Amino acid sequence: MEKSTDKPAMRSEDEMVAYALETPIALLDYIPELLADLEELGGNAKAIAGVIKALDISESVTVVDLGCGKGAVAVEVAEKLKLRVLGIDLYKPFVEHCKDLAESRGVAELCDFIHGDILKLAGKFKSFDIALFVALGDVLGPLDQTVSVIRQYVKPGGYIVISDGFIRDGGSSDFTGFEQYADHDAMIARLTACGDTLLSETIESNHYGGKDGKLIMARAISIATRRPELAADVLEYAKTQVAEYKYLDDNFVSAIWALQRTH
Numbered sequence: 001m002e003k004s005t006d007k008p009a010m011r012s013e014d015e016m017v018a019y020a021l022e023t024p025i026a027l028l029d030y031i032p033e034l035l036a037d038l039e040e041l042g043g044n045a046k047a048i049a050g051v052i053k054a055l056d057i058s059e060s061v062t063v064v065d066l067g068c069g070k071g072a073v074a075v076e077v078a079e080k081l082k083l084r085v086l087g088i089d090l091y092k093p094f095v096e097h098c099k100d101l102a103e104s105r106g107v108a109e110l111c112d113f114i115h116g117d118i119l120k121l122a123g124k125f126k127s128f129d130i131a132l133f134v135a136l137g138d139v140l141g142p143l144d145q146t147v148s149v150i151r152q153y154v155k156p157g158g159y160i161v162i163s164d165g166f167i168r169d170g171g172s173s174d175f176t177g178f179e180q181y182a183d184h185d186a187m188i189a190r191l192t193a194c195g196d197t198l199l200s201e202t203i204e205s206n207h208y209g210g211k212d213g214k215l216i217m218a219r220a221i222s223i224a225t226r227r228p229e230l231a232a233d234v235l236e237y238a239k240t241q242v243a244e245y246k247y248l249d250d251n252f253v254s255a256i257w258a259l260q261r262t263h
């Protein structure tokens with residue numbers, strides 16, 4: 001099934017979530033089951049907490065996790081750094097999962113999770129000290145456009161932490177959903193196009209090695225057995241995820257970037 005190519009603002013809520021999760025809308029109800037074995041949906045929670053820890057911050061700073069998914073990063077930041085975190089996600093079952101996760105990890109009093117569209121909510125909050133944008137890719141558009149939205153959540157002088165990446169030397173962007181990606185220098189130019197200061201870049205070696213893909217495939221086979229009418233879609237989804245992990249290992253370099261909003 002084709003992914004939507006509309007501009008982010010033109011997509012419906014379901015289309016936006018489906019785009020971010022790389023699934024056809026028909027499978028959205030099955031996402032909690034398909035991703036039941038994964039807590040992190042692309043981001044490395046420990047590494048991101050480490051990047052935040054290295055910033056010059058006090059204990060009273062506030063954090064917003066934009067597109068928090070199942071809450072792995074938000075809960076890690078609350079637990080390890082004792083910071084207040086608001087997580088926002090457009091997929092309601094994930095918001096409920098986040099609340100349960102925070103409760104089970106003993107940080108419910110430090111965490112709030114709300115259902116909402118980060119594009120529509122930009123500029124609607126009293127600004128945060130730190131905004132996280134982890135593994136959402138080009139959901140909000142190219143990286144320069146993405147940063148211009150994220151900055152609206154952050155005070156001047158505050159921080160933006162983005163987990164994304166670039167095409168490795170000799171790598172290809174010829175994989176559905178990665179057409180907008182470019183090499184390191186081109187991505188850094190987009191990242192800093194609003195005039196913010198790049199404080200740090202943490203390169204992560206991609207070694208997905210197919211583990212998450214296998215877990216998703218096992219869940220897909222179970223759904224396909226129970227619901228034969230969904231078999232084609234669900235198996236295609238799992239196959240694409242497996243292919244994407246391989247594509248990432250071969251072509252992509254993951255990075256965590258910390259920016260300081262300068263004005």
Ligand SMILES: C[S@@+](CC[C@H](N)C(=O)[O-])C[C@H]1O[C@@H](n2cnc3c(N)ncnc32)[C@H](O)[C@@H]1O
Pocket residue numbers: 016017020021039040041042043044066067068069070071072073088089090091094116117118119133134135136139
């Ligand atoms: C690949 S997941 C990453 C989740 C999380 N940051 C992580 O690393 O585990 C992308 C998430 O973005 C959410 N999302 C997509 N578009 C959104 C929007 N406009 N507003 C809020 N959340 C959105 C999806 O529902 C999904 O949970």
